[in-house]
Amino acid sequence: MRLLAFTRWSARRISHAAVPLLLVLLIMFLTLILTPQPASANPAFARKYGMPCSGCHVAWPLLNNFGQVFRDNGYQMMNDRDSPIWRDGSYWPIAMYGIPEWHRESSSNQIVDTTPGDGSAQSAKRVSSTGFDFSGVAWWMSGTLNKNISFLLLPTIFTLNANNTWSITFESAWVRFDNLLGSSWLNLKMGKHELDLPVSEKRSLSFSNYGGLYYVYHFFPVGSNPTMIADLQGLNSNQLGVELMGHSANSYTRYAVSVMSSNAGSFGNPYGDTADVYAHFQQAWNVGHDLGYMKASAFAYFGEWPTYFQSLNGAPIAGTGTGNKGWTASGASLLWFTPKVVWSNVFVHGTENAFLANNVPANTPLPAGDRTAIWNGGFTEGDYMYTPQLAFIGRYEAVRMQQQGAPLGSVVTNGNGTLTTIAANTGNLDALTFGIRWYPFMTTRVGFAINPEYSVVRSRGVTNSLFAGTYSSSFNNADATSSSIFLGLNFEF
Amino acid sequence: MNSSGKLARILMWWAFCMALAVPQIVLAQDDNSNVHGMTGRAHVGKELFGRYCFGCHGPAGDGAGMEAQWIDPKPRDFTAAVFKCRSTPTGTLPTDEDLFNAITRGFDTTFMPQWRPLPENQRADLVAYVKTFSPRWKTEKPGTPITIPPETPANIESILRGRELFQKVECWKCHGPQGHGDGPSASTLTDSKDNPIRPYNFSTGTRFKCGATNQDLYRIFMTGLDGTPMPSFADVIKPDEAWDLVHFLRTLQVSIKTPELDVFKQWEAAHPGQLKPIGPS
Numbered sequence: 004m005r006l007l008a009f010t011r012w013s014a015r016r017i018s019h020a021a022v023p024l025l026l027v028l029l030i031m032f033l034t035l036i037l038t039p040q041p042a043s044a045n046p047a048f049a050r051k052y053g054m055p056c057s058g059c060h061v062a063w064p065l066l067n068n069f070g071q072v073f074r075d076n077g078y079q080m081m082n083d084r085d086s087p088i089w090r091d092g093s094y095w096p097i098a099m100y101g102i103p104e105w106h107r108e109s110s111s112n113q114i115v116d117t118t119p120g121d122g123s124a125q126s127a128k129r130v131s132s133t134g135f136d137f138s139g140v141a142w143w144m145s146g147t148l149n150k151n152i153s154f155l156l157l158p159t160i161f162t163l164n165a166n167n168t169w170s171i172t173f174e175s176a177w178v179r180f181d182n183l184l185g186s187s188w189l190n191l192k193m194g195k196h197e198l199d200l201p202v203s204e205k206r207s208l209s210f211s212n213y214g215g216l217y218y219v220y221h222f223f224p225v226g227s228n229p230t231m232i233a234d235l236q237g238l239n240s241n242q243l244g245v246e247l248m249g250h251s252a253n254s255y256t257r258y259a260v261s262v263m264s265s266n267a268g269s270f271g272n273p274y275g276d277t278a279d280v281y282a283h284f285q286q287a288w289n290v291g292h293d294l295g296y297m298k299a300s301a302f303a304y305f306g307e308w309p310t311y312f313q314s315l316n317g318a319p320i321a322g323t324g325t326g327n328k329g330w331t332a333s334g335a336s337l338l339w340f341t342p343k344v345v346w347s348n349v350f351v352h353g354t355e356n357a358f359l360a361n362n363v364p365a366n367t368p369l370p371a372g373d374r375t376a377i378w379n380g381g382f383t384e385g386d387y388m389y390t391p392q393l394a395f396i397g398r399y400e401a402v403r404m405q406q407q408g409a410p411l412g413s414v415v416t417n418g419n420g421t422l423t424t425i426a427a428n429t430g431n432l433d434a435l436t437f438g439i440r441w442y443p444f445m446t447t448r449v450g451f452a453i454n455p456e457y458s459v460v461r462s463r464g465v466t467n468s469l470f471a472g473t474y475s476s477s478f479n480n481a482d483a484t485s486s487s488i489f490l491g492l493n494f495e496f
Numbered sequence: 497m498n499s500s501g502k503l504a505r506i507l508m509w510w511a512f513c514m515a516l517a518v519p520q521i522v523l524a525q526d527d528n529s530n531v532h533g534m535t536g537r538a539h540v541g542k543e544l545f546g547r548y549c550f551g552c553h554g555p556a557g558d559g560a561g562m563e564a565q566w567i568d569p570k571p572r573d574f575t576a577a578v579f580k581c582r583s584t585p586t587g588t589l590p591t592d593e594d595l596f597n598a599i600t601r602g603f604d605t606t607f608m609p610q611w612r613p614l615p616e617n618q619r620a621d622l623v624a625y626v627k628t629f630s631p632r633w634k635t636e637k638p639g640t641p642i643t644i645p646p647e648t649p650a651n652i653e654s655i656l657r658g659r660e661l662f663q664k665v666e667c668w669k670c671h672g673p674q675g676h677g678d679g680p681s682a683s684t685l686t687d688s689k690d691n692p693i694r695p696y697n698f699s700t701g702t703r704f705k706c707g708a709t710n711q712d713l714y715r716i717f718m719t720g721l722d723g724t725p726m727p728s729f730a731d732v733i734k735p736d737e738a739w740d741l742v743h744f745l746r747t748l749q750v751s752i753k754t755p756e757l758d759v760f761k762q763w764e765a766a767h768p769g770q771l772k773p774i775g776p777s
Contacts, residue, residue, distance in 0.1 A: 052607060052609070053551060053552055053563035053566060053567055053607050054551055054563075055547075055548075055551040057546075057548065058547070058548050058551070068613045068614070069548070069611070069613040069614065071613070072612070080602075080609040081609075081610060082603070082604055082605065082606065082607075082609055082610070083700075083701065083702060083703070084605060084606075084607075252612055253612050253613050254613060289615045289616075289617070292534075292617045293540070295615070296615055342540070342543065342544075391546065391547045446562055447551045447563045
């Protein structure tokens with residue numbers, strides 16, 4: 004009975020806009036069944052080594068263990084043909100990808116003018132938008148400069164605003180010295196790099212607005228220092244620094260330690276001059292003949308962030324951040340790679356110093372009752388590979404505040420000047436994502452995937468998603484539920 | 497039902513589906529390989545082949561994958577059941593361990609990588625599937641692995657005897673006087689499918705195609721590399737002589753400092769001009 008109720012509820016939620024999508028899904032599925040094919044990722048690697056995507060990826064971009072070893076070896080197969088001198092001169096280590104898409108975004112309890120155009124009164128309403136879109140282009144330039152010297156340069160072009168202004172940033176830019184002293188246990192990387200997280204968000208199989216991220220990697224409590232929320236984005240942010248990493252021959256045992264400038268990966272050192280440290284240890288073992296292998300890991304991030312800056316006429320001077328206070332994110336993961344299913348489970352425990360949690364400069368007294376903010380979160384994701392060309396994705400994620408930074412019932416001012424009354428569950432969130440990733444063909448030259456996806460996230464006591472960093476006023480302190488329906492054509496060459 | 501309840505229900509259903517999918521219990525059994533006590537099953541290997549191997553070796557295992565046209569040397573044609581790296585005499589089928597070791601080790605200086613990252617049981621499954629491509633596996637049994645006697649001392653006498661053998665059995669004609677793979681016959685060599693093939697260059701390679709140890713090297717020229725012009729010398733040289741040749745070949749690996757090379761260099765420094773150059777007499 005409850006299931007029936009849930010089905011009716013789902014049908015109402017999906018509404019008329021999803022009918023064409025369902026038809027497309029049905030046609031895709033039938034096409035797949037009627038035209039089975041034998042079963043690419045970074046096509047530059049595929050071209051260099053003649054491997055299909057499925058060689059290194061459970062489903063692109065999610066790595067399998069062979070791909071993990073290849074990555075850990077510094078994009079090398081270790082077959083004495085890794086240096087670029089062995090490639091034909093026409094080979095260029097570059098791949099590009101983009102995602103033309105159709106999507107529908109909908110958020111409940113958004114604060115809007117009660118009468119459009121009249122700013123005298125506001126109320127909470129559902130806001131939706133639907134249409135075709137394009138989420139950006141990335142150039143993936145990577146490979147080896149020489150035997151045991153690898154690199155990655157990843158410029159990304161993305162839309163800056165609705166006026167079709169485009170911007171470019173470097174998501175990654177690093178050089179890595181591999182197998183120092185002839186040991187796979189010593190690899191040194193310098194530059195802007197992704198942290199060695201147990202499950203890489205960059206390699207997520209989901210792409211929708213509310214499903215294409217792991218919230219536990221981004222989470223900061225309501226009322227936190229606004230630049231932390233907007234720029235740092237927690238664990239997920241690619242950072243500028245060095246990484247010492249090592250692994251066993253089959254990468255069943257791995258470690259990584261990163262030391263980074265506390266600048267959220269921003270170029271030009273705009274914040275302070277302190278350093279953050281991240282460490283990750285992972286151990287894998289075989290489970291059984293048909294049960295694949297498991298990976299367990301523990302990780303910890305110790306970060307600092309300035310609470311105020313030197314100023315001129317009241318305006319902060321970039322790079323002079325001071326009054327640093329700490330935040331941490333530590334946790335554990337358990338991943339299970341069976342031949343057909345990848346089951347990922349990640350738990351994160353976060354803390355944030357009271358000054359940061361309440362956005363109070365450290366050169367002023369901490370208001371009475373303000374304290375360290377503590378939260379816990381995690382996700383469980385199951386990716387079922389019907390074939391190497393067809394993956395079904397499902398994920399549930401939750402974050403729960405254990406202790407708010409501000410006293411319960413107090414009103415905090417957010418970065419954009421809006422106010423939130425703090426309750427015990429303010430900021431708690433639950434997120435759910437379902438999707439399909441279908442590769443109609445698979446070669447050693449290009450990659451192409453069709454992604455239908457549905458995602459929904461509910462945030463307690465706020466009226467916008469925490470991730471966006473643009474808190475709307477929560478004068479009604481309502482929960483905000485946001486959802487995405489997404490159909491993307493992910494191509495790369 | 498409130499929102500929390502709905503989410504809890506969804507989570508429960510998801511967990512239930514995962515619990516059903518994760519075990520992956522396979523009822524059908526077709527035992528086709530036995531490696532180190534593990535049973536490899538062809539039907540599992542087929543799926544793995546479809547994920548990892550088809551790009552080069554082709555869906556039919558005939559070495560005609562979509563990438564094959566760009567690859568040199570060409571991918572192995574499993575339908576011919578002719579394999580380079582074996583512990584068995586020339587002309588015979590390899591053992592399951594031989595195929596397993598080849599998959600594990602990969603082939604240095606080729607596009608075939610090491611598949612060590614795959615769990616051992618999956619490599620055994622691949623062995624089982626590779627054996628389904630040729631009817632030879634149904635009608636013939638693998639050869640009996642050759643016996644490798646204990647290694648003789650790698651002293652200067654052994655190295656010099658090996659040098660004489662290198663001249664006598666004309667290894668230099670393909671591999672070149674310095675082992676650079678540039679002998680007078682090198683440019684004319686083809687494999688069993690008439691594709692041009694280059695002799696091994698000892699001076700740059702760090703590993704041999706069929707292994708990295710002295711035992712592996714001994715095995716290579718006593719079994720030969722079937723499907724290539726490299727013959728078996730089992731009927732031509734005696735085991736002690738084979739070890740002498742191994743020790744000399746190690747002196748050609750100038751890119752890595754082998755103990756044999758050190759011994760040879762010291763002797764050469766003390767005996768300048770005493771050795772006749774290798775090559776046409």
